[in-house]
Every structure is written in C-alpha cells, then in structure tokens.
Amino acid sequence: MTRVHDMGGRFGDGAIVPETENAPVFHEDWHARALALTLAAGGLGQWNIDISRHARECLPPIDYARFSYYEKWMAGLAGLLVDTGVVTRAELAEGIGQGESVLTDKRLKAENVAGVLASGGPADRPSDIPVAFKPADQVRTRKITGNRLVDGGHTRLPLYAAGAVGRIVRIHGTHILPDSSAHRLGDGAESLYAVAFAASELWANPEHPKDEVVLDLWQSYLEPA
Incomplete structure (x- = not known):
C-alpha cells in the first residue's frame, strides 16, 4: 500500500534546501x-x-x-x-x-x-534470533516493504529501497523491531545492520551514480542477494 509519509526519493516533491549553519533551532x-x-x-x-x-x-x-x-x-x-x-x-x-x-x-x-x-532511550535488547549476516555480505531488501505483522502497520523499511541489493557495512547488535513495538506486540528484537546501497541501485537516473546511501535495516527486512 502507498504510505503518505514514505517520501524518500519520491519524484515531484521539490528539492531539499538545507538550512544555513546559523539558522535557528526553532522557527516559531x-x-x-x-x-x-x-x-x-x-x-x-x-x-x-x-x-x-x-x-x-x-x-x-x-x-x-x-x-x-x-x-x-x-x-x-x-x-x-x-x-x-x-x-x-x-x-x-x-x-x-x-x-x-x-x-x-x-x-x-x-x-x-x-x-x-x-x-536517552536505548533500544538495544537481547535476542534469541541468530545473526544472519556479516560485514561485506550482499543482501537484498524485501520487495514488499509493508509490515508483516500488522496490515498497514508501521515499518522502517522505506519504499525507495524495496528489492534493492546492498552490502552489510556494520552490525549494530540486536534492537527492538519497530514493526512489533509500534503495535504493542513486544520488543521482537533482532539484528540491526547498516546497509550501503549504490545510488544507481535505488534510482533510475541518479545525479551521482557512485554515491552510496546507508540505511539501518532490521534482519527481517533482508535476505541473501
């Protein structure tokens, strides 16, 4: 399903204009x-x-x-x-x-x-789910990015990265799974990875094809490439 908030990489929303270094923290x-x-x-x-x-x-x-x-x-x-x-x-x-x-x-x-x-609010939790990947492994994100636990539920897998191939850069340890936590279904903790994707893997006509985007993604979002 289309999620109105899932705007990353979407065409037609205009350019992102970074604020200046001296911009106020709060504008109002x-x-x-x-x-x-x-x-x-x-x-x-x-x-x-x-x-x-x-x-x-x-x-x-x-x-x-x-x-x-x-x-x-x-x-x-x-x-x-x-x-x-x-x-x-x-x-x-x-x-x-x-x-x-x-x-x-x-x-x-x-x-x-x-x-x-x-x-702060630490989100690292123990997990019994074995770590599936290691740094340098090639992985692919799920083609269907929706929450597998709750129809139309919360997830941190962005639509623009659906079905994309990347490589594991780092293992962050085991962390609360937002797809579960957002619906009061428990921590559902599993491994969280930093995954690097080439811009050319995410978009058809990237301005800088060799640039990389690094996403923090949970293990259940990934499969071996």
Whole structure:
C-alpha cells in the first residue's frame, strides 16, 4: 500500500534546501513548546517512540500533506492522548482537565528534564534470533516493504529501497523491531545492520551514480542477494 509519509526519493516533491549553519533551532516559539509537550507526554509511559511515530503516519493524508513538521507532531500527540485515555476528547477540546489524573505522579518535572534527556532511550535488547549476516555480505531488501505483522502497520523499511541489493557495512547488535513495538506486540528484537546501497541501485537516473546511501535495516527486512 502507498504510505503518505514514505517520501524518500519520491519524484515531484521539490528539492531539499538545507538550512544555513546559523539558522535557528526553532522557527516559531510554539515549535519549542510542541517538542517539550511531546517529550513530557511521552514521559507518562503510555506509549513508546514507535507508537508515536505510527500515530503521525496515521494522520489523514490530506492533513499529513498540509501540516508542517510540528503540526504533525501535535496532531499525532492529540490522538495518542485520547486513544490511551490520558485525556478525554472533551478535555482536549476545552483545554481543561476534569479532576486529578492517575498519572499525576509520573509527570515530568522541570528539574528532571536534563537528566531524562541525558539518559536517552536505548533500544538495544537481547535476542534469541541468530545473526544472519556479516560485514561485506550482499543482501537484498524485501520487495514488499509493508509490515508483516500488522496490515498497514508501521515499518522502517522505506519504499525507495524495496528489492534493492546492498552490502552489510556494520552490525549494530540486536534492537527492538519497530514493526512489533509500534503495535504493542513486544520488543521482537533482532539484528540491526547498516546497509550501503549504490545510488544507481535505488534510482533510475541518479545525479551521482557512485554515491552510496546507508540505511539501518532490521534482519527481517533482508535476505541473501
């Protein structure tokens, strides 16, 4: 199926214009607040990063196409807050909570923010699945890039790399599989690889055919070439 957010390498979306070195981190004051609110809400422990990514991907295509970056974040967050029962739809619409939340003790306090951000969110996990590839091995990505566990579900295998042949550059260890984690199906941890693809393998008329694109891909996305 076509995924509205899967825009990498798609023709017709215009050139990417890099920002200058001195460009501000946030172009609007509310952008910083959107980031802060998203991190604070995530600290309540009701979802993980893969669930939050999938929430943005599930926005109606017309909204996804017209929303700015942080508008997508806020729309996805609003859906998560309601879907998980953190707030009701009425509370969200009115901007006023009704009574004290059972999650009050989990709120992220200002004095704890730096420590929480510094600790990060490690995604490496043990796995019983044997490592299938080693550096320099030739591999091919799946031709069908969709989530194999959930129809229309989240995946980190981009459409532009479907069926492409590359080589293993590095093994990152075993990490949570987003295809599973995004749907509360468990960690599903498996080996994660850095895979290099020639530009000529990914696109019909690359400007620089000898350039390489390196993607981090999970083992279940790959097969021997």
